[in-house]
Amino acid sequence: MSTAAAPARTGQVLADLLPASRVRDIALVAGGAALTGLAAQVALPVPGSPVPVTGQTFAALLVGTTLGASRGFSALALYALAGLAGVPWFASGTSGVSVSFGYILGMILASTVVGALARRGADRSMPRMAGAMLVGEAIIYAVGVPYLAYAADLTWSAAVAAGLTPFLIGDALKAALAMGVLPTAWKLVKR
Numbered sequence: 001m002s003t004a005a006a007p008a009r010t011g012q013v014l015a016d017l018l019p020a021s022r023v024r025d026i027a028l029v030a031g032g033a034a035l036t037g038l039a040a041q042v043a044l045p046v047p048g049s050p051v052p053v054t055g056q057t058f059a060a061l062l063v064g065t066t067l068g069a070s071r072g073f074s075a076l077a078l079y080a081l082a083g084l085a086g087v088p089w090f091a092s093g094t095s096g097v098s099v100s101f102g103y104i105l106g107m108i109l110a111s112t113v114v115g116a117l118a119r120r121g122a123d124r125s126m127p128r129m130a131g132a133m134l135v136g137e138a139i140i141y142a143v144g145v146p147y148l149a150y151a152a153d154l155t156w157s158a159a160v161a162a163g164l165t166p167f168l169i170g171d172a173l174k175a176a177l178a179m180g181v182l183p184t185a186w187k188l189v190k191r
Helices: 022-039 056-067 069-084 101-119 126-151 156-163 165-190
Strands: none
Touching (some): 022 056, 022 069, 069 101, 101 126, 156 165
16 A cells, blocks of 8 residues: 555645545644634734734644545644643633634634635635635634624724724735645645
8 A cells, every 4th residue: 555645636735635544534633723822823913803813824824724624624723622621722822712712713614614715716816816815714714703892892883893893904914825725735745
């Protein structure tokens, strides 16, 4: 039995190029959760907002596109459940439910959706990757901002001002990074 990866074909994500096994999938899911937890430690406070700028969203979208929908969902669900159980790997070493927990719930859904888009080739070119990242970010905010409004007892406009507006430039930069990384990885694999 050969351990060489098969050539890339439509319907695959980068993780599928590794030899298939249950151990591989468990390691990828655990690694995706750990990557997200590590990225969450890169946290910068935002004046006037209870939500910091973190590397979490970038990691969640990267995990989804590289692992695919089911493993991406599993990795982010593991991340969320472990954080709820007390693992201090949410933003700035926290755990449990906070006013920003809605963003984590949004990341689970976003990772699943961008993983499904990656299986359809969204991770193979910069324009399609841009679209996938925009969809993923929109999902995170669609869940996170209303949760923030509810949990912090904010008006809708205050929640948008505290939980969306300050993050748009940073998220655009994270999306640009992902747009360069994943299509480049596919080009390297094809060589």
